[in-house]
Amino acid sequence: MLIDGKEYRSVWFEDGKLHLINQQKLPFSFEIFVAKKIEDVAFAIREMIVRGAPAIGAAAAYGIVLAGEEIEEAIEKLRNTRPTGHDLFYALDYMRREMERGRDALNAADRYAEEIIKGCREIGKHGKDLIEDGTKILTHCNAGALATIDYGTALAPIRFAYAEGKNIFVYVDETRPRLQGRLTAWELEQEGIPYALIVDNAAGYFMEREEVDLVIVGADRIARNGDVANKIGTYEKAVVARENNIPFYVAAPISTFDPSTKTGRDIVIEDRDGVEVREGGRLLPEWVKVRNPAFDVTPRKYITGYITEEGLKKL
């Protein structure tokens, strides 16, 4: 992605250190977080300095490069940072296999990252034709370049359609509690793609008024039956989209499909700390009781199709 005229990835390895665009600081300031040891990487994943399933996977892969001899211990440390991310476990399993085969860790992690970027590029190419000239798109959370090293999943078709000169508009859910929609707004602003950020409550309003033609979201994990675990709120958008006959697409690399998970009911949903909802006490005093599930599951029946690097899938 282009930031102030310079090409960036959200995750890269340089001079023996892992570099991450600090997504906690955006959209207010653009800063790079540098991880020198495995604990820094675990911290960055847990604190969502790096976020987005593919970017977390890549950060974990590069984390193993920093682990030195203690591979199993490192894998355990990273595995315990976030419970829902299938990509995280996939990346760690991949790195273990590569190491067991005696491969160079950095080389293996680089190949892992390149594979993600190539996948996103392909998702963009396969998805762009769903977007006609004049299409108004709704997206939830940030399934952009920040989340996937480059291009994005949900944002890749949008980027490619826009690059073709199509006249498009993007409604961006702000995505409480963590407000990742701000990251999507930041990405679109960088590239000059027309958008408006809306509160999550307003998505239905625009859908009902026929101001949304298409919904594209990313995915954290896709079960064997096609149920999709994604950022909290995805389920509501999917239900309201179907009610209004708006196509609802999930853009995700094949690695997000988890054959070991039978249905969405088998996906453990992370109940995160209420401090996110409180925004550090700025939005809510300490005494307010809070529940804060981080993801929800959208049953397959609400999903029009899946945009993958291998093309459109219907399941």
Add this chain to the structure above:
Amino acid sequence: MLIDGKEYRSVWFEDGKLHLINQQKLPFSFEIFVAKKIEDVAFAIREMIVRGAPAIGAAAAYGIVLAGEEIEEAIEKLRNTRPTGHDLFYALDYMRREMERGRDALNAADRYAEEIIKGCREIGKHGKDLIEDGTKILTHCNAGALATIDYGTALAPIRFAYAEGKNIFVYVDETRPRLQGRLTAWELEQEGIPYALIVDNAAGYFMEREEVDLVIVGADRIARNGDVANKIGTYEKAVVARENNIPFYVAAPISTFDPSTKTGRDIVIEDRDGVEVREGGRLLPEWVKVRNPAFDVTPRKYITGYITEEGLKKL
């Protein structure tokens, strides 16, 4: 409502001045806003120091008491504060009629306020039987005592059911952008009613997991055909509730029903300043483009029934 052991209303007239519980300061601090002249009242309505359709109506009625001789000018000033609130217009029309009949302004405004409180009490009594022992209820925004001088509309049945010793639990949508769910949480906390505040995105999650048995919301205006204009996000909750076979009730006094509005399509939706979404720049930098519709319209087909002071209505 009981606050720290003392009985309060959210709107009352005392010593020649209008007193309002300052809803902008809650839930962080409990303060009283005192309005001495008509401009103070207009300011309080516009800045949402007083909010909730019935409370705004009562504040406007008491505002006319402060107007002295310039009744028409005062009515005009108050009428221009908020475009969507039918109660505001209703209260001003009522006060004009009373004045034309030579009635005492304070006396008329008092009767107006008493009528609201009585209506809410009746809504509570009619609605409480919808709530069985063990019921988990979802509510959106704040349709509580703060919004209606006392008892509330959506919260009145909840208060009456709880007072009967029923074991209930309330999920409270935080209700971005203005976060009025915090006010609901504050009211429930005062009365010891079990609740959890959730982000708006999580309502669907709890509905889909069968952790919500009943939805009760208030209304800003109800069209002749039964369509309901209410806080942004109400429409989404109604669609997802129906999808999950959860009864969806609108609690509102008869004065909210507007026979002059044919359908929800005829209700003008207020597009409010994006500064609400930015939270004064704390949540979003200035450059982010924002759209901020304040209300949405829930078509009648999603509404199980209307809880009014005259009993349950199906329309």
